[in-house]
Amino acid sequence: SGAAYTEAELRALADVLLKHPHVWTLTDDMYEHLTYGDFVFKTIAEVEPNLYERTLTMNGVSKAYAMTGWRIGYAAGPVPLIKAMDMIQGQQTSGACTIAQWASVEALNGPQxxxxxxxxxxxxxxxxxxxxxxxxxxxxxxxxxxxxxxxxxxxxxxxxxxxxxxxxxxxxxxxxxxx
The missing domain is CATH 3.90.1150.10 (Aspartate Aminotransferase, domain 1)
Known part of the structure; x- marks a missing residue:
């Protein structure tokens, strides 16, 4: 949608989530580097560190690094969740091609x-x-x-x-x- 949550909006959302410990947060941060004006990108776990253990953050190289079609994404979150995702993912795909993986490493570690x-x-x-x-x-x-x-x-x-x-x-x- 192009909409992005301000720090105040994330704080309000975090306040609600803190009252409901059974609810997890999934964030799609694919556009973190493509925000405009004076908007400052923040994650909900940055705003409320107590949500870190129940937040899954997804990102990738498609948008900021102009690598659409390479299909390289990544997730960060609690270790047990990431391990479970790895087990499922390992049965769903044979993996991204090696060239795309190494190109993504270079994009993430190279000049920005x-x-x-x-x-x-x-x-x-x-x-x-x-x-x-x-x-x-x-x-x-x-x-x-x-x-x-x-x-x-x-x-x-x-x-x-x-x-x-x-x-x-x-x-x-x-x-x-x-x-």
Missing amino acids: DFIAKNKAIFQGRRDLVVSMLNQARGISCPSPEGAFYVYPSCAELIGKKTKSGKVIDTDEAFCSELL
Whole structure:
């Protein structure tokens, strides 16, 4: 969605989770390096260390390192959970190819300066797309705090008629009209 939780939002969520010790947290931090403006990326375990033992964090090299399609991801969490995941994963796949694994190691351990450059390019593209969508009559589009996806709303167009007189009664109908 491009939405990202602020430290205050994570704190509020953590306060609820602390009251429910049977509930685990799964975080998808794939876009941690692709946040914009003055947004500061934080994990829930950073905000509330008491949740560390019941938090599974997932990440990978696809987005920040532009390695989509390489299918390299990783998880961090409590040792018993990671061991159980390893047992299941070992039965589900034969593993990622060696070249992709070593390329990922180099990406993670190598120079990181290109991430900021790519992020600036993505932000420029995001700003352009959001600006153009918001200039379109009946469309509103918030700027995502992270990632490079946008989710415009066509709610103002529901119930309107096309030039041919057809009523746009759903978002699906709106999309069909665009095609």
